[in-house]
Amino acid sequence: MDLNFRYELLAPEIAVAVTAVLVMFADAFRNELNLKRNLLPQISLLGLAVALVFSLMLGNVSDDFARLVQIDEFTTFFRVLFIAVTLILIIGSHEYIDRHVNHIGEFYGLLLFSTVGAMLMAGARDLITAYLAIEVLSFSLYVAVSLSKNDPRSGEAALKYVLLGGVASAMLLYGLSFIYGVTGSTQYSEISAALSAGNVDFETALILGLVLVIAGLGFKASAVPFHMWTPDAYEGAPIPITAYLSATSKAATFALFLRWFAGPLLPAIDHWQWILALLSVITMVVGNLVALQQHNIKRLLAYSSIGQVGFMLMCITAISEQTGSALLLHLVGYLITNLAIFMAIIAFYNRTGKEEINQFKGLAQTNPYLALVITSGLFSLAGMPLLAGFVTKFILFQSVVSAGYLWLVIVALVASTVSLYYYLQVIKQMYLYQPEDDGNGSNHRWNLTVTGYLSTGILFIGVVWVGVYATPFYEFADKAIAPLFA
Amino acid sequence: MTEPDALALLAVFLIPLGTALLLMVVPSTERSLLIGITALSGFAMFIISVMVFLQYDFEGAQFQGVRSWTYMENVGLLGKDGIQLKVGIDGIAAAMVLLTGIVILPGTWVSWKIQDRMKDFFILLYILTAGVFGTFVMLDMFVWFLFYEMALLPMYLLIGVWGSTRKEYGAMKLMIMLLAGSILIFTAIFAVYAEAGLGTFDLTRLYGVQFDEDFQKIYFPMIAIGCGILAALFPFHSWSPDGHASAPTAVSMLHAGVLMKLGAFGIIRLGFQMLPEGGEFWAPGLMVLGITAALYGAISALRQTDLKLMTGFSSVSHMGYVMVGLGTLNVIGWSGAVLQMFAHGIMTALFFLLIGGMYDQAHNRDIPNFSGMARQMPVWTVFFVIAGLASLGLPGMSGFVAELHIFIGAFRAYPLVGGLAVLTAAITATYLLRMFSQAFFGEFNERWEHLRDITFAEKCGATVLAGTILLMGLWPSPWVNRISTTIAETIPLVTL
Numbered sequence: 013m014d015l016n017f018r019y020e021l022l023a024p025e026i027a028v029a030v031t032a033v034l035v036m037f038a039d040a041f042r043n044e045l046n047l048k049r050n051l052l053p054q055i056s057l058l059g060l061a062v063a064l065v066f067s068l069m070l071g072n073v074s075d076d077f078a079r080l081v082q083i084d085e086f087t088t089f090f091r092v093l094f095i096a097v098t099l100i101l102i103i104g105s106h107e108y109i110d111r112h113v114n115h116i117g118e119f120y121g122l123l124l125f126s127t128v129g130a131m132l133m134a135g136a137r138d139l140i141t142a143y144l145a146i147e148v149l150s151f152s153l154y155v156a157v158s159l160s161k162n163d164p165r166s167g168e169a170a171l172k173y174v175l176l177g178g179v180a181s182a183m184l185l186y187g188l189s190f191i192y193g194v195t196g197s198t199q200y201s202e203i204s205a206a207l208s209a210g211n212v213d214f215e216t217a218l219i220l221g222l223v224l225v226i227a228g229l230g231f232k233a234s235a236v237p238f239h240m241w242t243p244d245a246y247e248g249a250p251i252p253i254t255a256y257l258s259a260t261s262k263a264a265t266f267a268l269f270l271r272w273f274a275g276p277l278l279p280a281i282d283h284w285q286w287i288l289a290l291l292s293v294i295t296m297v298v299g300n301l302v303a304l305q306q307h308n309i310k311r312l313l314a315y316s317s318i319g320q321v322g323f324m325l326m327c328i329t330a331i332s333e334q335t336g337s338a339l340l341l342h343l344v345g346y347l348i349t350n351l352a353i354f355m356a357i358i359a360f361y362n363r364t365g366k367e368e369i370n371q372f373k374g375l376a377q378t379n380p381y382l383a384l385v386i387t388s389g390l391f392s393l394a395g396m397p398l399l400a401g402f403v404t405k406f407i408l409f410q411s412v413v414s415a416g417y418l419w420l421v422i423v424a425l426v427a428s429t430v431s432l433y434y435y436l437q438v439i440k441q442m443y444l445y446q447p448e449d450d451g452n453g454s455n456h457r458w459n460l461t462v463t464g465y466l467s468t469g470i471l472f473i474g475v476v477w478v479g480v481y482a483t484p485f486y487e488f489a490d491k492a493i494a495p496l497f498a
Numbered sequence: 499m500t501e502p503d504a505l506a507l508l509a510v511f512l513i514p515l516g517t518a519l520l521l522m523v524v525p526s527t528e529r530s531l532l533i534g535i536t537a538l539s540g541f542a543m544f545i546i547s548v549m550v551f552l553q554y555d556f557e558g559a560q561f562q563g564v565r566s567w568t569y570m571e572n573v574g575l576l577g578k579d580g581i582q583l584k585v586g587i588d589g590i591a592a593a594m595v596l597l598t599g600i601v602i603l604p605g606t607w608v609s610w611k612i613q614d615r616m617k618d619f620f621i622l623l624y625i626l627t628a629g630v631f632g633t634f635v636m637l638d639m640f641v642w643f644l645f646y647e648m649a650l651l652p653m654y655l656l657i658g659v660w661g662s663t664r665k666e667y668g669a670m671k672l673m674i675m676l677l678a679g680s681i682l683i684f685t686a687i688f689a690v691y692a693e694a695g696l697g698t699f700d701l702t703r704l705y706g707v708q709f710d711e712d713f714q715k716i717y718f719p720m721i722a723i724g725c726g727i728l729a730a731l732f733p734f735h736s737w738s739p740d741g742h743a744s745a746p747t748a749v750s751m752l753h754a755g756v757l758m759k760l761g762a763f764g765i766i767r768l769g770f771q772m773l774p775e776g777g778e779f780w781a782p783g784l785m786v787l788g789i790t791a792a793l794y795g796a797i798s799a800l801r802q803t804d805l806k807l808m809t810g811f812s813s814v815s816h817m818g819y820v821m822v823g824l825g826t827l828n829v830i831g832w833s834g835a836v837l838q839m840f841a842h843g844i845m846t847a848l849f850f851l852l853i854g855g856m857y858d859q860a861h862n863r864d865i866p867n868f869s870g871m872a873r874q875m876p877v878w879t880v881f882f883v884i885a886g887l888a889s890l891g892l893p894g895m896s897g898f899v900a901e902l903h904i905f906i907g908a909f910r911a912y913p914l915v916g917g918l919a920v921l922t923a924a925i926t927a928t929y930l931l932r933m934f935s936q937a938f939f940g941e942f943n944e945r946w947e948h949l950r951d952i953t954f955a956e957k958c959g960a961t962v963l964a965g966t967i968l969l970m971g972l973w974p975s976p977w978v979n980r981i982s983t984t985i986a987e988t989i990p991l992v993t994l
Contacts, residue, residue: 337574376618396651397629397644406640411575413688421688425681432677436654436670444658444666483570490573 015078022077023066024091025128031059032124039117049116053106056120060099060127067091074495079199082137082495089340089492090134090267097259097347098127104355104467105252108362113159113250123256126152130264134271139188139198142268146184146232149264150177153257157249169248176231176241184228190221191277203276215283222277222284226291229272233265235291235325236298239318243306246314251361254310255354258317259347266343269328270336274496278331288329289420296322296427303434309357309367312434313350316393319431320346323424327408330415333497338404338411340489345392345404345478352471353389356382359464364454369438374447378457383442385468390435392475395428400478407486502553502592504565507585510546510595511631511645513539514602514624521624526617533610536620540606543627547599551976554592556983561586561637561702569641577697584637584700589984590836593977594634594756594763597843600966601755602627604959605748608851611858611953612660612746619660622652623748630756634763639687639699646683646764649757650676650728653741653749660746662857668737668744675727675737682724683764686717690772704772711775718776721769722784729761730817732791739798739810747854750806754813755847759839762820770824774991781825785908788821789915789922796925805856805863808929809849812889815922816842822919823904831907832992833982834900840977841888841896841970848885848963852878855952865933870942875951879938881960886934888967890927896970899978 019026035055038047067088074084081087102120113119129148136142154177158170192198194214195206207218231238246254277284299318306312324346327339359382360375361367376383392399395406405428409421447455460468478485517539524531554562564586571580587595605623612619629649636642653676657669691699694707723734730738738758742750765784770777795815802808816838823835856878857863872879888895891902901923909916952960970977985992 334575341574380618391651397648402644402647406643407574409684410688410691414575414692418685418689418692422681422685425684429674429677429681433670433674436673439655440658440666443655481569483573486570486573 016076017078018075019077021070021073021075021083022081023070024063024095025131027059027063027066028095028124028128028131031056031063032121032128034059035124036117036121039115039121042117049110050106052116052120053102053109056102056124057099059124060095060102064092064095064099067095076137080138080141081132081135083135084495085492086267086271086495087131087135089488090263091131093263093344093347094127094130094134094260097256097351098123100351100355100467100470101252101255103463105255105358106463107461108251108358111362112161114161115159119156119159119250122152122156126156126256127260130260130267133264134267136268136271137200139192139200139203142271143185143188146268147181149261150181150232153253153261156253156256157245159253160248160250163248165244165248166250167248169245173241173245180228180231180238183224183231187221187224187228190217190224194218194221200271200276204279207276207279218280219283222280223287225272226284226287229265229269230291233262233269233321233325234318235321236295236318239295239299242318243311243314247308247310251310251354251358254313255351255358258313258350258354262317262321263343263347266324266328266339270339270493270496273328274331274336281331285329288325289417292322292325292329292420293423294322295319295325296424300427300430303431306434307369309369309372309438312369312438313353316431316434317350319427320393322427323405323408326412326417326420326424329420330412330417332411332415333493335408335411335415336493336496337486337490338408340492341482341486342404342408344485344489345400345482348471348474348478349389349392349400352385352468352475353393355464355467355471356385356389359460359468362461362464363458370441372438372441373445374455375442378447378455379459382460382468385472387439387442388472388475390438392479394432394435398476398479400475400482403479403482500553501555501558502550502563502587504563504585506546506550506553507563507587507635510543510550510599510635511628513542513546514628514631518621518624518628521617521621524617526615529616532617532620536606536610539624540603543631544599544603547595550587551592551596551980554587554589554980556589556980560984560988561588563587564637566638575697579698579700579703581640581699582638583641585635586637586702587635588988589980590763590766591634592980593836593840594759595631597759597840598627598630598634598756600962601751601843601847604847604851604962605751607955607959608751608854609748610955615659619656619746622656623752626652626656626752626757630752630760633760637701639691639701639704639768641699642701642767643683643687646760647680649760650680653753656749657741657745660749661744662746663744664740665744668740672737672741675734679724679727679734682720683768686720686724686768689713689717701767701772709773709775714773714776715779716776718769718773718780719783721773722765722780725761725764725768726787726821727761729758729765729820730791730814731761731821732787732794732814732818735791735795735814735817738814739807742810742813742850743804743806747850747858750850750854751847754810754850755843758813758817759843762817762824762835762839765824770991771989778827778991781827784821785825785912785915788818788823788825789918790818791815792818792822792922793918793925794818796922796929800925800929803865805853805865805933806850808865808933809846809853812926812929813842813846815926816846816889818922819901819904819919822908822915826904826907826911827992828907828910829982829986829992829994830903831911832985832989833978834903834905834907836981836985837903837974837977838900841900841967844896844963844966844970845885845888848881848960848967849889851956851959851963852882852885852952855956856949859949860946865937868937868943868946869940870938871946872938873942874946874949877957878952881964882938883934884964884967886930888971890930891923894968894971896967896974898971899974
């Protein structure tokens with residue numbers, strides 16, 4: 013068998029990984045070499061930019077690396093997405109990281125390593141590679157969650173995350189071993205061939221494998237009932253990591269969902285479709301209902317993101333090329349929106365050190381720009397027009413209805429309306445109340461730093477751009493999904 | 499006659515949207531600049547909508563000024579002409595555009611009184627206006643719904659920040675109920691798109707699809723109730739009096755004057771025009787709800803002492819007439835329904851303008867607290883009486899034209915309903931005349947000696963609105979021609 017070891021196909025991953033190592037070395041020898049602290053984010057940004065260029069250069073390639081990693085439009089889509097997320101994240105949060113995070117060298121290193129893991133999850137075409145990619149992403153995040161300075165919640169969150177994450181990984185691996193046992197291969201293409209040939213004798217084993225795989229992935233995507241770690245991890249983690257968990261970590265899991273359930277596992281659709289339908293209903297209902305009771309903005313966003321996962325799972329349930337492209341479009345809109353909110357919250361926290369919802373009182377007067385960014389972000393998550401959420405959610409729901417799952421969408425619509433209620437609670441604090449004076453001038457107007465304006469500004473424009481003219485994004489998503497159904 | 503230009507239809511919602519964007523960069527301390535910009539913008543909207551209405555040729559094509567720009571096509575689930583920015587109006591939409599243009603002009607003028615965060619107020623108000631205009635001129639279901647939602651979105655903050663009496667409660671109740679309605683509309687839109695299988699949201703093409711009868715019977719009520727919540731359809735009207743009572747003046751004007759009509763317009767556009775058989779099946783139901791709302795609203799208005807709540811319930815009652823008119827399924831009843839949408843929009847805007855002008859000084863709206871106000875505020879009283887007489891359907895006022903059509907239509911379809919509708923008009927006269935005698939006449943209450951008559955801006959605004967009431971009442975043919983030709987020729991469901 014001829015294996016194709018063209019390493020240039022992995023140039024983006026290699027570039028990011030090398031950058032990660034460089035950053036950690038630069039941190040280790042910082043005192044000896046007299047390096048400034050600001051150099052670390054700068055190196056990271058440079059490395060990511062290089063990787064972004066590499067990904068775009070590989071945009072038209074359709075090839076595989078040693079039958080382990082597939083390079084096609086789908087991989088390119090997620091490479092660009094993940095690199096862009098990490099770029100924006102570092103721009104928007106380097107001040108926060110400087111002040112509130114232990115071991116900043118490791119922090120940037122882990123962030124970059126996890127990006128590599130996420131990119132490989134989207135590209136993998138072999139179960140083992142996919143599993144390793146998941147673990148690269150997860151292990152980096154287990155550690156990164158614990159790096160918050162002076163916050164006891166951080167360690168607790170990390171412990172909870174690592175313990176539950178370990179169980180989930182074990183389930184996933186066990187499930188994969190069943191699938192391997194039934195089909196005799198870890199290659200996606202061969203699994204697919206074996207399942208569609210219909211000569212699978214061990215149906216029980218297959219179902220058991222599927223259930224375990226869905227449970228494992230459900231944990232990573234924080235689908236109910238595997239979501240227990242999410243609010244605690246979100247609350248305890250440094251805010252940039254919370255943002256990262258809600259963005260890249262989720263999107264990567266859905267990349268894997270798409271690769272697996274539209275590819276190797278598609279022939280077994282009758283066995284898993286109802287499980288995912290059920291999972292999606294519970295997830296959107298529980299996520300949105302529990303969010304109603306939250307007082308901490310990070311916990312609120314944790315549950316809101318769980319609700320969003322429910323919407324996305326509908327697409328996997330009703331999998332087709334149309335729902336797939338709708339899901340990719342929605343992921344773009346969701347990522348931009350969520351990051352916009354988190355970047356704004358980081359800027360807010362940098363200034364005030366607060367993160368309870370009722371501490372956002374009067375923000376519309378002390379910093380109208382930031383209030384506008386948060387408001388448009390929350391309205392976008394709720395699916396309000398002229399913002400990203402409206403278009404992407406509309407297309408997503410329509411695609412699921414067109415695939416014959418009207419009842420799922422009705423549940424989603426109700427859940428989505430409930431979500432507006434708790435988003436309005438935040439907006440209410442910002443606009444309806446006067447700022448509180450705690451004696452330290454907290455009711456005076458203030459401005460963001462340059463990088464704060466830059467990151468929130470880019471994302472705000474993104475939210476409006478997708479909301480007003482989503483066509484290029486949809487076309488990109490449509491192109492990206494095509495190889496999965498070719 | 500010429501057709502209205504597509505660019506004018508585009509301008510009518512791009513102007514408020516552009517103004518909102520422009521205002522964002524104007525510093526909030528520059529009050530006179532803000533006033534200048536909004537004055538220009540409000541006037542431009544008014545002129546263009548009058549132009550559009552006059553240019554609409556009732557002997558011409560069904561949709562005029564039609565033009566489309568591709569937004570998304572041949573991607574994902576969308577086929578050719580998937581989603582487009584397609585503008586075009588028929589006689590009904592022309593009247594609604596005119597209504598919005600007439601209401602936003604005084605709405606802008608009276609809002610200059612606002613001291614607190616005036617800039618933000620206008621940004622939100624104009625986003626709302628853009629949403630309303632957009633809904634009236636769009637012929638693509640996706641974009642139509644986008645603008646529809648856009649008109650609802652700013653309401654929460656407009657009421658929550660600038661409102662009065664129980665504003666948080668009113669704002670949240672309104673938002674939740676309207677969005678619950680959106681769920682139903684969403685569902686129907688998704689189902690229609692999937693069922694039609696054309697890969698396009700183009701309404702004119704969807705009108706050509708013959709949907710299965712059972713499908714129509716299921717989805718018509720979804721649209722009717724979803725949009726009906728916004729039109730204060732009984733029993734989903736309860737947000738409306740509270741919302742109106744707590745909203746600031748200009749928002750009440752636009753909301754009761756225009757936004758509620760958006761709901762009725764949605765029932766026509768998406769409901770009757772797209773799912774005619776469903777509409778035919780459910781029309782009696784609509785009529786029952788309509789007459790119930792008319793009676794219930796009028797009886798509730800009898801019991802109110804708060805001026806705004808009274809007007810709010812009166813709106814519920816008048817919107818009930820609209821539903822009765824739609825339920826008749828004959829041209830005269832339908833014409834009455836659309837005329838009523840217009841007439842009620844103008845007079846209720848005048849009501850809220852006047853109530854606002856008084857409340858800003860007195861900080862009190864309880865009818866029993868006032869008496870003999872005609873002595874202290876003569877101009878205010880005159881305008882109030884005009885609005886009131888239009889509301890109770892005095893001949894020579896716009897309300898008469900509309901209600902006469904509805905009554906005749908209702909008598910033809912269901913004489914009993916016609917009788918009840920006339921009874922409602924009598925109750926309306928009772929609560930209005932009683933209010934007049936309590937508040938305007940009788941012995942003057944010395945407590946209100948400090949009150950001045952309404953300001954110059956309010957007088958101008960009231961003149962525009964009262965002028966429209968009289969014009970339509972005395973010379974209704976421009977409205978009737980446009981509306982009834984559209985209905986008779988383009989809505990096959992409706993018979994003579």
